[in-house]
Amino acid sequence: MVTFEGMEQQRSSSGASLSPRSPSSSQPFLSVSVSDPVKLGNGVQAYISYRVITKTNFPEYQGPEKIVIRRYSDFVWLRDRLFEKYKGIFIPPIPEKSAVEKFRFSAEFIEMRRQALDVFVNRIASHHELRQSEDLRTFLQAEEETMERLRSHETGIFKKPSDLMQIFKDVQSKVSDVVLGKEKPVEESDAEYEKLKRYIFELENHLAEAQKHAYRLVKRHRELGQSLSDFGKAVKLLGASEGNALGKAFSELGMKSEILSVKLQKEAQELLMSFEEPLKDYVRAVQSIKATIAERANAFRRQCELAETMKLKEINLDKLMLIRSDKVAEAEREYHELKAESEQATKTFETIVKLMNEEIGRFQEQKTLDMGIAFHEFAKGQARLANGIADAWRSLLPKLEACSSSQ
């Protein structure tokens, strides 16, 4: 099974997470798999449940192995929690919630979603900080009822992915306003960072276009496949009405056409899973970074606001002290509170900056690897298809010769 990570997947009971060396009990490991999608419920209420299997030797975990049942919204919950707690880190993206596909729930759609969710969890499990997350532990181990409670009691800012999208949009407009210099509120004056922001925004556009064409390419494969099938049928009918050797030749051609139609449909699916989906995943990852950028902007603003407020409070305090007001004590208390808050805000912001700097390099490396694999699979798939087509047609030639010589 192809993953985007280049890691071995959990078919075998031993799964390597970070190191390719076989795990020993001294080496900490955490490996997760998402499998066995099952459709539950009816009509509008229908949903897919997945089996999540965890194997680990982390002491914080309940045991070496745990199996739980999770649904899509549980994954969303996990993502939201991580986003809140680990500001600055690029949280791995999850596949979009699709209101339309949900009703159809085709086998291909289910498999693609399963694969994407599997990748999601594994990325978390292999991130040196995220893997320590308590929310992750909850996700991997809690009973279904607990998860349900947590899901419905979600009090975080992001209740639904649609909220998340809205915030992305707000942030996008705010950040791009800033980038474009429309507003002049508090903003970082870091030139490097500006460059990064511009890069991320432009990158998304480029990637979205590539992904769009990749998706269309899938469609073209399907269309061409269908057309070959129709062509083959018509040719077979012509062969039947022709009779004789020529008719036989037509029939053979028609049959080959139909065989190739099947190959094309198959390759279309491969293309979707191994090429288009990784591109989409890349786009999602970039969008996730944009959300982090928004967080950083928020943190920076907060830091600045608090610093401002603190200064004012300080001035006020000095004034009060000068006139020996009895409000001094209270003001002093407030001032110290504020100072602590301000320091906290600064620390938060600086953490985000530091983390982002680490993340960006890791991100670039990861993406090169992910895309490299996708490109390789793409090339292999297309080569396989082309060779299949060539072989099929070539095998027809001796039959055609036989038909013409027996004329």
Next chain:
Amino acid sequence: MMNQDHVLHASQDDEMESLVLHDDNGNGNGNGNDSSGNIQQPSQSPKSPFNSFLDPPSYAEAIFTSFDSNGHDQTLEQSSRSGTGSGSGSESDCMQISVSDPQEEQELTNSLVPGGSSYHTYLITTRTGKSEVGVRRRFREVVTLSERLSEAYRGYVIPVRPEKSSVERKVMQKEEFVEQRRVALEKYLRKLVSHPVIGKSEELRLFLEVQGKLPLMRTTDVASRMLDGAVKLPRQLFGSESVAVDLNDVTQPARSGRDLLRIFKELKQSVTNDWGAAKPLVVEEDREFMDKKDKLMEFEQQLSNVSQQAESLVKFQQDMGETMGELGLAFVKLTKFESEEAEFESQRVRAADMRNVATAAVKASRLYRELNTQTIKHLDKLHEYLGTMLAINNAFSDRSSALLTVQTLSSELASLHSRIEKLEVAASRIFGGDKTRMRKIEELKEAVRVTESAKICADREYERIKENNRSELERIDKERQSDFQNMLRGFVVNQAGYAEKMAAVWEKLAEETSTYSSNNS
């Protein structure tokens, strides 16, 4: 009928040609031993819902070179076929036709309306061995030629001429219309020349060689013919004029309008035939003929289906090529972007990977486009044979109308005989003879003699046409067999060849990205 839904356009070509891919292989510009050659794609006619299936699909207008398994260029089969005429092979029989240089000329009329209308003439060049003859003809003269041939060569499967398509003329741009017509004329004349009988005809020779106005008599327009007929009609109806049947007339179908009375009679006869009141005179042959006709009709139906599907196939192949090209372009942009913005080595590596993907995609896109032009060429044969089916139908209706003439004359004879008998019976009752009746009987007996000789001509003509039908069908069948064999082979070789080329492109990319394969990491 078939709707032409797609247009080959070169706009994407330009964008891709202008890309610099830093590719040491030269961007696959049809280099080296590729037989891709030059693909010129003149601007295509816009889709027209009024295209009858006779008009070639617009995709056929692409100029291309063929690809065969040896990778060598091969000239079009058609030109080699038309060149050898009936295949007799001798140098002097080799006629090559080309239609070129359309020019607009003014209508020379003495009309009172100033600024007369214009028309186009085309230069028709005939090359035989070493000599060359060129004439200028306008479309109207082509119509005349076609009509003359239909009249003179009844029963033969005569290639159908290009349509007048007055609607198209209004819808299309002038240059496009003229170009489309030029191509159609060329194809038509080449087909005429390669017909074993028509190719040697005097009518065609005159058309191709005689300078100035075409010395073929235009068949008078229907209106004046009808008028002439109408003038004669009353006297004939009242029987005061004997039914003067011109023997020449007998060999022409009544529908040409020369003899209104004859049209009425034959109409009556065909109605009689249809109602089954009178059995058609020739029964046994008809059955075999009807079977053949049915089979051909079914074949035509299937052929039409395949032709339609072939059009779709070509469209989808083209779409595939286009999208592949667009994907390549998107990756080119990404490559450029990542290269320029690179802060990390991993970005540079990725940019290099993307460049490889872009190169492969663009190459594949070009291959799809080439594949398509070849596919069109091969599958165009299907379309051509649909035109042939129409010509066959014409040949069949020649036969039907000849048969109708025979049957009309037969029943005419029968009725004359019965009238004579009745008169003789009546006359015999009158003692001493009946001068009026005797005279009438004599007249009728004269009519019988005339009608009998007319019938002999008609019978001969019918037999002749039947034989023409038969030999033509035989000839066409053989040609069709070999044409279709070649078409199939060409199509298959083409598909296989291009698939192999594409496999090579993708295998190269797979190799370039092999460091990422799951075997390695």
